[in-house]
Amino acid sequence: MSTDYRLIDSTLRDGSHAISHQYYADDVVKIVQGLDAAGVQVIEIAHGDGIGGSSFNYGFSAVPEKELIARACEVTTNAKIACLLLPGIGLADDLREVNEMGVQVARIAVHCTEADITEQHIKVAKSLGMEAIGFLMMAHANSPEGLVEQAKLLQSYGADTIYIADSAGAMTTEDVRRRVNALVENIEVPIGVHAHNNLSMAVANSIAAFEEGAQNLDGTSAGLGAGAGNCPTEILAAVSNKYGIETGVDPFVLMDLAEEVVRPLMPRQQVIDRAGLILGYAGVYGSFLLHAQRAAERYDVPVADILLELGERKVVGGQEDMIIDVALELATKHAEQESTGNGASA
Amino acid sequence: MRCAILGSGNIGTDLMIKLLKGTDASGSGTTPLELVALVGIDPKSDGLARARRMGIEGPHEGPDWIIDHADDIDMVFDATSAYVHVAQAERYKDAGIVAVDLTPAAIGPKVIAAVNLTEHLDAPNINMVTCGGQATTPMVYAIRRAIDHLPYAEMVSTVSSRSAGPGTRQNIDEFTKTTSTALREIGGAEHSKAIIILNPAEPPIMMRNTVFGGIPEGADHDAVIESIYAMEKDVQKYVPGYRLKNPPVIEEGPYLTPGGEVPHRAVVLLEVEGAGDYLPPYAGNLDIMTAAAQRVGEAIAHHKAEQKAGA
Numbered sequence: 001m002s003t004d005y006r007l008i009d010s011t012l013r014d015g016s017h018a019i020s021h022q023y024y025a026d027d028v029v030k031i032v033q034g035l036d037a038a039g040v041q042v043i044e045i046a047h048g049d050g051i052g053g054s055s056f057n058y059g060f061s062a063v064p065e066k067e068l069i070a071r072a073c074e075v076t077t078n079a080k081i082a083c084l085l086l087p088g089i090g091l092a093d094d095l096r097e098v099n100e101m102g103v104q105v106a107r108i109a110v111h112c113t114e115a116d117i118t119e120q121h122i123k124v125a126k127s128l129g130m131e132a133i134g135f136l137m138m139a140h141a142n143s144p145e146g147l148v149e150q151a152k153l154l155q156s157y158g159a160d161t162i163y164i165a166d167s168a169g170a171m172t173t174e175d176v177r178r179r180v181n182a183l184v185e186n187i188e189v190p191i192g193v194h195a196h197n198n199l200s201m202a203v204a205n206s207i208a209a210f211e212e213g214a215q216n217l218d219g220t221s222a223g224l225g226a227g228a229g230n231c232p233t234e235i236l237a238a239v240s241n242k243y244g245i246e247t248g249v250d251p252f253v254l255m256d257l258a259e260e261v262v263r264p265l266m267p268r269q270q271v272i273d274r275a276g277l278i279l280g281y282a283g284v285y286g287s288f289l290l291h292a293q294r295a296a297e298r299y300d301v302p303v304a305d306i307l308l309e310l311g312e313r314k315v316v317g318g319q320e321d322m323i324i325d326v327a328l329e330l331a332t333k334h335a336e337q338e339s340t341g342n343g344a345s346a
Numbered sequence: 347m348r349c350a351i352l353g354s355g356n357i358g359t360d361l362m363i364k365l366l367k368g369t370d371a372s373g374s375g376t377t378p379l380e381l382v383a384l385v386g387i388d389p390k391s392d393g394l395a396r397a398r399r400m401g402i403e404g405p406h407e408g409p410d411w412i413i414d415h416a417d418d419i420d421m422v423f424d425a426t427s428a429y430v431h432v433a434q435a436e437r438y439k440d441a442g443i444v445a446v447d448l449t450p451a452a453i454g455p456k457v458i459a460a461v462n463l464t465e466h467l468d469a470p471n472i473n474m475v476t477c478g479g480q481a482t483t484p485m486v487y488a489i490r491r492a493i494d495h496l497p498y499a500e501m502v503s504t505v506s507s508r509s510a511g512p513g514t515r516q517n518i519d520e521f522t523k524t525t526s527t528a529l530r531e532i533g534g535a536e537h538s539k540a541i542i543i544l545n546p547a548e549p550p551i552m553m554r555n556t557v558f559g560g561i562p563e564g565a566d567h568d569a570v571i572e573s574i575y576a577m578e579k580d581v582q583k584y585v586p587g588y589r590l591k592n593p594p595v596i597e598e599g600p601y602l603t604p605g606g607e608v609p610h611r612a613v614v615l616l617e618v619e620g621a622g623d624y625l626p627p628y629a630g631n632l633d634i635m636t637a638a639a640q641r642v643g644e645a646i647a648h649h650k651a652e653q654k655a656g657a
Binding site for chain 2: 052054055056057060062087088089091092093111113114116117119120121298313314315316317318319320321322324325328329332
C-alpha cells in the first residue's frame with residue numbers, strides 16, 4: 001500500500017532510555033508483534049545509545065541487545081527491523097553482525113555538525129545491502145544551512161534517507177519547518193524527522209515536517225523515550241488520520257499496544273515535568289534526564305542546576321560522564337558556601 | 347639518535363616543535379633525539395613551511411623520502427594514518443629504521459608512556475595507541491594495581507571538533523578498538539570498552555577523559571583513590587596539563603558489567619590541557635600523544651646508547 005510518509009517506531013531503541021535499558025525478550029516479542037500487526041513499516045531496536053551502548057556511561061542492558069535484536073528479527077512478519085549506531089560508540093563490525101540476524105536498516109547517528117565521522121559506517125551498511133539512514137542529532141543546534149551542508153556529506157557517503165533529530169525536544173514548529181524546507185530543497189534523498197516532546201510540540205512538529213516534505217517520521221509507543229519522551233506513535237497515527245494523511249497503520253492497534261503492553265512496563269508515565277521541560281528549554285540531550293536525576297540524588301544537588309550547567313557547557317549526546325562532573329562541582333561549591341556561611345543568602 | 351617525523355598535520359607539526367626545543371619530555375634534561383626532517387606529501391602544507399623556517403628539511407615526498415634517506419635516519423615518528431602506516435611498516439623495518447607509530451594501526455607492541463615505557467625498547471615498531479589511550483590507560487592501570495582483579499574498565503574521551511583531524515574522523519572504529527585493547531593489555535582490565543565523542547562547542551572545550559573501573563567486592567577503596575592520585579603525578583612528569591578535574595569517587599551500584607556484576611565503580615574525571623606548542627591548549631589530545639611519543643623515542647634512544655656503550 002502506498003502511504004504518505006513512512007513511520008519508524010523506536011519504542012525498542014529510544015524507549016529503552018526511559019526504562020534504563022531493562023528490556024527482556026518477552027517485551028520485545030510483544031512490542032514487535034503489536035507494531036507489526038498495526039502496519040508500522042520499520043521497527044528500530046538497540047540499546048538507547050545505539051548498538052554497543054551498554055556501558056557504565058549510558059547504563060548496562062539487562063539482556064544483551066543482540067539477543068533482543070535476533071528475537072525481533074524472528075518475530076516480525078512485514079515490518080523491517082532497524083538498528084541505530086553512533087560512530088564512536090558502536091562499530092562497523094556490529095552492523096555486519098546484526099545484518100546477519102536480519103536487520104535491514106542501519107541508522108547512523110551523529111551530532112549535527114560531525115557528519116564526516118559516519119563515512120566508514122554508512123559505506124559498510126551499503127556494502128551489506130542495508131538501507132543506510134544518516135541521522136543528525138541535536139538538530140536545533142545547527143542552522144538550516146548548516147544542516148544542509150552536513151546532509152550533503154551524508155548523501156555523498158551513500159545515505160538513502162536523511163533524518164534530523166530534535167534530541168533535546170527544543171524545536172518550535174517554525175524551527176522544524178525552516179530546517180525541513182531547506183533539506184527538501186537541497187537534498188535529493190528523502191528526509192525524516194525524529195521529534196521529542198519536551199516543549200509539548202512532538203506531534204505538531206512531526207505534522208509540520210510532513211507538510212514541508214518530510215517522508216519519514218518517528219514515534220514511540222506511549223511516547224516512551226528519553227527526556228520528556230518521543231512523539232507518541234499512536235497519537236501521530238490518529239492525528240494523521242484526522243488530517244487525511246495516509247499512514248498505512250491502524251491507530252487502534254497502536255492504542256492497544258500502548259495501553260496494554262507498553263504502559264505497564266513504564267516505571268513512570270511519560271510526562272513533561274520540570275526537569276523534562278528544562279531539557280527542552282535549555283536544549284540539553286534528552287537521555288541525560290535519568291542519569292542527572294540519579295547524580296542529583298547521590299550528591300544531593302538540584303537536578304535542574306545540573307541540567308542548566310550541562311546546557312551552559314554545550315555538552316553533546318554521549319557526554320553522560322559530564323553529569324557526574326557537574327554534580328561533583330556543584331556539591332563542592334555547595335559545601336564551600338556552607339562552610340563560609342554564605343549558604344543561607346544563596 | 348637521528349629521527350624524522352612523517353606527516354605534517356597537527357600531530358606531526360606539534361611533535362616537531364617539541365623536539366626542536368632541545369629539552370627532553372620531562373623538560374628538565376636534554377633530548378637525545380636529533381630531528382632531521384618533517385616529511386609530508388603536500389608541498390604547500392603549513393607544517394612543512396614551518397619546518398623549513400625552523401631550520402630543518404621539509405620534503406613532500408612522503409614515506410619514500412624516509413626510505414631514500416635510511417642511512418641518515420634511525421627513527422621515524424609516523425603521524426599519518428593507520429592505512430599509510432600499515433602499508434609502510436615493513437619498509438621501515440627492512441631499512442633498519444625504528445618506527446614510533448602515532449596512528450592506531452597497532453602493528454607493533456603498544457606502549458603507554460606512564461605504564462610500560464621500558465617494556466619494548468628493542469622492538470622495531472612501537473605503537474602509541476591513541477590520544478585517549480595515553481590519557482586513560484594509566485588510570486585503568488592505577489585502579490588495577492590497587493585491587494585483586496579489574497573485571498571491566500571503560501573510557502570516554504571527548505575532544506573538541508577542531509582538534510580532531512581527518513585521520514581520527516575517518517578511522518573512528520580503529521580509535522575505539524585500539525584504545526579498548528590497550529585498557530586490557532596494558533591497563534590490566536579483563537573486559538573493556540572505549541567511547542569517543544566530538545564536541546563542536548565554541549570556544550573549544552579542553553580534552554576530557556573519564557575512566558570507569560568496576561570495583562569487585564572486598565576491595566580497599568582508599569587504596570584505589572590513593573593509586574589514582576599517584577598516577578596523576580606520574581603522567582604530569584611529561585604532560586604538565588594532565589589533571590583530575592574532580593576528586594576521584596567510588597559510586598555504589600550494583601553494575602552488571604560484561605565482566606560480571608560489581609558492587610561499586612570508580613569514576614576518574616580527567617582533563618588534559620595541552621602545552622600549546624602548535625594548536626591551542628584545548629587540544630590536549632594532540633599534546634598527550636606527542637609528549638608520550640617523545641618520551642618513548644627518548645627511552646629508546648637512551649637504551650640504544652647504553653647498548654652501544656656496553657658493546
